[in-house]
Amino acid sequence: MAPKGPSREEDPLKQFADRLRAKNGIEYRSSVLHDQRVEFIRGKDLARYLRSHEEQFQPFVSRASKTEQQVKELGDLMLRRRFLIKADRMFKKPKPGRKRLVKWPKKLVPAESPLSFQEEFFYAWTYDRPKSPWYYVLCGLAFLGITLCTMFPLAPRPIKLVALYVSMTLIIIIFSVLLIRGLVAMTTWILLGRSLWIFPHLLSEEKGIDEAFWPLYELDERPEEGKGSHWFVRIGMALALIGTVWALHVYVPDKAGSVKDGAWQAHDAILEMLNLHGAGQQKLGSGDMGPGNATTPGAANGAGQGSPGAGAGAGHVFGEDLGKEPASDEL
Incomplete structure (x- = not known):
């Protein structure tokens, strides 16, 4: 109430x-x-x-x-x-x-x-939390973002490329922050028995977006005597982590060129999927439908200067003989 x-x-x-x-x-x-x-x-x-x-x-x-x-x-x-x-x-x-x-x-x-x-x-x-002015700003930006997403297929190629690269950059930043956050938490847990969290509220369901990045870091409370993780468990986790890194270094192809080539192949595959390659990008209404649908000059001349039968065949309209009686020689 x-x-x-x-x-x-x-x-x-x-x-x-x-x-x-x-x-x-x-x-x-x-x-x-x-x-x-x-x-x-x-x-x-x-x-x-x-x-x-x-x-x-x-x-x-x-x-x-x-x-x-x-x-x-x-x-x-x-x-x-x-x-x-x-x-x-x-x-x-x-x-x-x-x-x-x-x-x-x-x-x-x-x-x-x-x-x-x-x-x-x-x-x-008993009542809803007062809305911050940022709430209405974010709602407006969300509506604008959804509208722009629906118009993405009609956008010019440069705008599509900018949107694609910005999205990929944000995804890379998010995954990098989560990776660094997890590594720092695991390292401090192995050394101290407590985890140091960067942006501790980043994944919290209870905090809003304005509180997700504050405080910058937080150290878990010191566990009570006998309730913390045993040093043997922490050493075992450290050895497992070191073994994983060593296995990746030894058995994964360590050629930097192959990794770079794979990244460029993935980049080209995304551009191809979105039809954003420079060679394959076509303008709406240009009439150029690609080499598979191109009409050669010889084909055009053949269509215009062919035999009378060919011309008649080309000028035949589907369905114009419906309702006519068949000729005697066709029976």
Whole structure:
């Protein structure tokens, strides 16, 4: 349900809630509550944020009370105004093979005492996240991109080549970033027992495109004693990686020319598939349909100066004899 109020967009509490959901606000995740996908936060994260930003919520609480009481007052107020719904995890026991509950559960259920704020519970937002101006810009660019893609067959050859090379460059960059990201994570895991991730939110389903490239790097938390990967496993993985690189170096043809030729063959095959080769590119309406359909001058003269029978045959219209009685010598 949406928060009640005559002017919701101008409501100071609504504006404060929007700041909580901004990029530099409280960390959130997505879960299922009442068979609906919702965004939710942890009560301890909300309380921690409020303690460090006391000046932002002073207009909504009693100034005479202490900080902890003010945090609870504001949490209760947001629950009463239906900006948040108090929830709890559906599965309260760890999964088989795990000793601890997950930090962000995938399924939630309504909690008891729904109007009382408590830090150990979760809180789901009841309204959609405010749209950033970049959202509308990206939507417009996506629509423009789809329109240009549908007009690709009609584009001039230079534009087709530019689009092709830009697309191939982006694909190469994406795969290169993923490869470097994986190698760095594996190397740090082998050496430290923890992975250093470049663009840790790059493949996250919970983050938007504006948050996928921030932070630039992140190191996994140090595992508890006895729960990390054993050094024997890490050494075995390192030996397997070294053996794979050695096998590729020894058994794969190490001729740089063959690799270069293969790349050019793939390049030419793509151009041929899209009919973008310079020799095979034809202009629309030019009438030049290629050597297989060309008409030689001799053939043209033969068609124009042939025998009367040939001319008659050439001038014969299919279907003009339909309905006529056959001649006697044809019976």
